[in-house]
Amino acid sequence: MSRIGNKTITIPAGVEVTVSEGNEVTVKGPKGTLTRQFDSRMTIEQDAGIITVKRPNDEKHVKQLHGTTRALLHNMIVGVSDGFKKELVITGVGYRAAVQGQKLTLTLGYSHPVIFNVEDGLKVECPKEQQIIVSGIDKQRVGELAANIRAARKPEPYKGKGIAYVGEHIRRKEGKSAAK
Numbered sequence: 001m002s003r004i005g006n007k008t009i010t011i012p013a014g015v016e017v018t019v020s021e022g023n024e025v026t027v028k029g030p031k032g033t034l035t036r037q038f039d040s041r042m043t044i045e046q047d048a049g050i051i052t053v054k055r056p057n058d059e060k061h062v063k064q065l066h067g068t069t070r071a072l073l074h075n076m077i078v079g080v081s082d083g084f085k086k087e088l089v090i091t092g093v094g095y096r097a098a099v100q101g102q103k104l105t106l107t108l109g110y111s112h113p114v115i116f117n118v119e120d121g122l123k124v125e126c127p128k129e130q131q132i133i134v135s136g137i138d139k140q141r142v143g144e145l146a147a148n149i150r151a152a153r154k155p156e157p158y159k160g161k162g163i164a165y166v167g168e169h170i171r172r173k174e175g176k177s178a179a180k
Contacts, residue, residue: 005066009051009074012081017051019044025073029080032121032137036076042069079137086146088132092161095153096129104132108153108163116149132163 011017015029023038038044041062043054051073055066078084090097090106098105104124106114118124122136122145132149136142146165155162157173164170 003067005053005055005063005070007070009070009077011046011049011051011077015077015081017046017077019046025076027076027080029077029137031080031083034076034080034137036072038069038072039065042066044069044073075139079139083135083137084139084142085133085135086142087166088134088146088149088163089166090130090132090163091155092153092159095161095163097126097132098129099124099126104149106149106152106163109161114152116145116152118145 015027018026018028020026023040023042023044024035025038025044026033026035041056042065043056045052045054053066053070053073055062090108092109094107095109096107099118102118104116104118104126106116108114116124119141121138122134122141124145125133125135127133134142134146134149150163150165153162155164155168155170157171158175160170160172
């Protein structure tokens, strides 16, 4: 039994959800519009500001789709009403970030700067040189861009230099121990 799939989704004020033919769901809210095509086996019902997702049978694959469909639909609604945000912090001498228009430029100790093109629908800010904030309405795209930025220089275990998520715990190693 899918515990996530059985939960209902409450539609907040200011958000409009439209379910069209072939389970294509369009969610409009104050921050923007998201559209996604869901599996045709799932039944998406909307009634008085509450959405429920139902499955046709109890096969394993259908149960998995049930929870996934409900979670994706919930993320769409949260995205257009509140939005999503990932914060990254840069640690290291001379490591810094700068935003110029739709380009994020990172100086990470390589012989060249690392440049990321920011797609439409995503916003990247650098309030400080060592801080990056990625925000947008699509949770998957926000997380993917943040992961790609982090992958440019992952935090290393000896000094902790690199790009990490805010609040991420980096396992530290002791390094060389003195000769006995």
